[in-house]
Amino acid sequence: xxxxxxxxxxxxxFSSVLIIVVLSSLLGLTTNxxxxxxxxxxxxxxxxxxxxxxxxxxxxxxxxxxxxxxNSEAKFDEAAAITLKQAYALYNKNVLFVDARDYVxxxxxxxxxxxxxxxxxxxxxxxxxxxxxxxxxxxxxxDGRDCDLSIxxxxxxxxxxxxxxYIFFDGWIDWQDNNYPVESDE
Amino acid sequence: xxxxxxxxxxxLLIRIFLAFIFIYAGIEKISNPSAFSDxxxxxxxxxxxxxxxxxxxxxxxxxVAGILLLFGILVKENSFIISSLIIIFMxxxxxSLIRGLNIDCGCFGTSAGSKIGLLKLGENLFLVxxxxxxxxxxxxxxxxxxx
Numbered sequence: 001x002x003x004x005x006x007x008x009x010x011x012x013x014f015s016s017v018l019i020i021v022v023l024s025s026l027l028g029l030t031t032n033x034x035x036x037x038x039x040x041x042x043x044x045x046x047x048x049x050x051x052x053x054x055x056x057x058x059x060x061x062x063x064x065x066x067x068x069x070x071n072s073e074a075k076f077d078e079a080a081a082i083t084l085k086q087a088y089a090l091y092n093k094n095v096l097f098v099d100a101r102d103y104v105x106x107x108x109x110x111x112x113x114x115x116x117x118x119x120x121x122x123x124x125x126x127x128x129x130x131x132x133x134x135x136x137x138x139x140x141x142x143d144g145r146d147c148d149l150s151i152x153x154x155x156x157x158x159x160x161x162x163x164x165x166y167i168f169f170d171g172w173i174d175w176q177d178n179n180y181p182v183e184s185d186e
Numbered sequence: 187x188x189x190x191x192x193x194x195x196x197x198l199l200i201r202i203f204l205a206f207i208f209i210y211a212g213i214e215k216i217s218n219p220s221a222f223s224d225x226x227x228x229x230x231x232x233x234x235x236x237x238x239x240x241x242x243x244x245x246x247x248x249x250v251a252g253i254l255l256l257f258g259i260l261v262k263e264n265s266f267i268i269s270s271l272i273i274i275f276m277x278x279x280x281x282s283l284i285r286g287l288n289i290d291c292g293c294f295g296t297s298a299g300s301k302i303g304l305l306k307l308g309e310n311l312f313l314v315x316x317x318x319x320x321x322x323x324x325x326x327x328x329x330x331x332x333x
Contacts, residue, residue, distance in 0.1 A: 010321050016263040020254065021247055028246030032219065039219045043227065043238045102288070120290060120301070148228065 046151060048081040051166065079154035079165035082139070087168040088180060090139055096132070098157070100142045100149035101172070111141065111172070112181035119153045129160070137164035144173035194327035200316050201325040205256035207313065208268055212249030214295030215241075225292025229278055230285075247271070255320075258329020262321050269317030276310045283307075 032038040082090070091097065097114035099106045103125075106116040117125050119142075132138075138157055142149035154167040168175075176182060215222040223241040226232065232240055247267065255264040275293070279302045282289060291302045300306070 010262060010266075012262050012266050012321065013260075014263075016260050017266055020250060020260070020263065020267060024247040024250040025243040027250065028243045031216075031246070032242045035219070037219060039223050039238050039241065041238055041242075043223060043234050045234060152224075 046155075048151070048167065048169065049078055051080040051082050051086060079140070079151075079158045079167050081151075081167045081169045084168075084170045084174050084178065087139060087141075087166070087170070087175070088178075090137070090166065091180070095137050095139055095166075097139045097141060097168070098153065099172075100140050100153035101147075105143075107185040109172075109176075109182050109184045111175055112183045114141075117153065119149045119156070122153075122156065129157075134161045135163060137166065138162055139166045139168050141168040141171045141175070144171040145169060147171065192323060194325070197320065197323055197325035198327045200319060201255055201258065201261065204265070204268060204313065204316050204320065205252045208248045208252030209256065211294050212245045212247075212252060215245035215292075216249065218295055222292060222295055225290055225295075228287070228289040228292070229282055230287070231278055231281065244271070257331075258326060259331050261325050261329065265317045265320035269314050269321060272310050272314045272317060276307055276314070279306055279310070 091111070091113075094113075097111045099110045099114045099116045100119045102118050102120070103116050106114075106118070110116070115128055117128055140150040140154040140157065142153075150167050150169060150171060154165045158165045219241060222245065223238050226241045227234070227237045248271065251264040251267045251271075254260055255268065279291070282302055283304070287302070289302060291300050291306055293300065293306065
């Protein structure tokens with residue numbers, strides 16, 4: 001591409017363009033540095049902390065008891081990722097599953113007993129959380145390994161004060177493949 | 187056609203419209219840097235190392251180009267910057283649509299929360315046409331640098 005020709009036709013001064021871009025970038029870097037909400041220059045990857053030992057996973061009553069004992073002290077540092085096997089174990093203990101996908105996808109099919117809380121419409125749907133105590137263990141999921149919604153929702157719920165949040169990272173696709181219980185609202 | 191666009195009022199209107207869109211988009215992103223950094227990351231187009239740098243620099247470029255455009259300073263150059271950015275956005279949205287990603291646009295930070303889609307591509311196409319009109323015809327009416 002011949003930039004000179006374009007600049008001749010449109011009479012654009014590319015050195016001014018460069019100066020504007022460089023100055024804006026410096027302005028951005030400076031304000032980000034001074035801003036207390038600023039972000040690090042290099043993004044850190046969200047490393048999943050896997051719940052390793054399946055015995056760590058307790059049933060609802062035990063967790064509530066534990067939490068009462070420790071006087072609502074957080075047991076987790078962050079939401080913990082779990083495998084399909086662990087998720088199924090939790091399912092059998094009647095732990096509440098939270099579907100982070102769009103409501104339409106939830107309607108088409110979801111893990112049996114799961115509630116819908118679409119991450120992208122969180123504010124619209126967050127009223128479902130009102131009836132759920134902060135001590136209730138929750139399992140978030142979305143489609144599968146290619147989606148981040150379960151992680152983002154898990155982090156969000158943890159921030160909101162839910163003390164035991166699991167991220168079922170394999171998600172809906174693996175759950176279906178294994179013929180585990182599903183239901184549909186259609 | 188040329189006559190229509192040589193109309194100072196129309197060019198001024200286009201200039202102000204484009205300027206406000208970019209000022210608004212810039213401010214929304216600057217107000218929540220970490221949310222915008224996540225939005226950029228969701229596109230899965232940039233290596234993790236460059237995500238935050240991009241998320242820091244882009245909104246300020248939008249804001250500065252928008253403000254300069256509003257005041258009529260270096261209109262052609264700023265229209266060029268804005269049009270280039272929109273074309274980059276369109277490519278990013280296009281690739282993500284082909285890949286079937288169901289993600290937030292991040293176009294106006296995350297507060298508007300609109301998803302990427304063909305409508306977004308259409309909106310951007312409209313803006314890029316406006317940008318090209320300004321690049322070609324300039325707009326010196328009511329501008330600080332007009333002589």
